[in-house]
Amino acid sequence: xxxxxxxxxxxxxxxxxxxxxxxxxxxxxxxxxxxxxxxxxxxxxxxxxxxxxxxxxxxxxxxxxxxxxxxxxxxxxxxxxxxxxxxxxxxxxxxxxxxxxxxxxxxxxxxxxxxxxxxxxxxxxxxxxxx
Numbered sequence: 001x002x003x004x005x006x007x008x009x010x011x012x013x014x015x016x017x018x019x020x021x022x023x024x025x026x027x028x029x030x031x032x033x034x035x036x037x038x039x040x041x042x043x044x045x046x047x048x049x050x051x052x053x054x055x056x057x058x059x060x061x062x063x064x065x066x067x068x069x070x071x072x073x074x075x076x077x078x079x080x081x082x083x084x085x086x087x088x089x090x091x092x093x094x095x096x097x098x099x100x101x102x103x104x105x106x107x108x109x110x111x112x113x114x115x116x117x118x119x120x121x122x123x124x125x126x127x128x129x130x131x
Contacts (some may be wrong), residue, residue, distance in 0.1 A: 010099065012053045016126030017093035019105070031102040035064045036082035036125060038089065042096025049054045049096075051111045058096050058109070063089050067099075076131050084123040092117070100125055 032075050041059025042049050049059060065088070069081045080099055093114035099107040108129035115122045 010110040010129045011053050011055075012108050012129045012131065013055060013093075013106050014053045015056060015105045016098060016101075016107040017053070019101075031105070033070070033078075033099050033107050034068055034102045035078060035100040036080065037051045037061050037098045037100050037106075038065070038084060038092070038094040038125075038126065039096045040092060040094055040114070041113050042094075048113065050113040051096075051109050055098075056106055058098055058106070060096075062092055062094070064100065067116045072120075073128070077128055078131070079123060079126055079128045081126050084117055084125055086117040086119050086123075088119060089098050090119075097125055097127060099129065 022028060026074055032112035037058055039061040042054050045067055065082045065084065067080050071079045073079050084094070093116040095114040096109070096111045098109040108127060110127060115123070
């Protein structure tokens with residue numbers, strides 16, 4: 001069970017939209033979303049960096065963790081949850097997070113104010129892309 005919780009909506013990337021279009025047109029199957037990536041490059045000074053759909057990677061990825069659970073709370077939403085454990089990110093204040101597929105592509109992306117995870121804590125991070 002997690003000590004802390006962070007939930008945010010995320011921008012679906014152009015990469016994922018392109019993969020979805022390709023799939024709909026009879027192309028390749030969509031890869032599964034397998035990981036959540038965390039970084040510390042989503043904030044500059046007192047402002048969050050924009051999170052445009054054209055991003056293909058986090059500004060400064062520091063850690064990737066497997067997705068712990070996936071649900072579909074509404075017909076046009078997905079909710080993916082990962083746990084960020086302090087021991088895996090000592091001293092890190094994350095300010096960006098993204099969903100990554102099995103091919104390594106960035107599916108959805110979010111920047112936010114920096115959030116630290118103190119020693120002994122587990123931070124449950126929920127990202128909800130809307131389609």
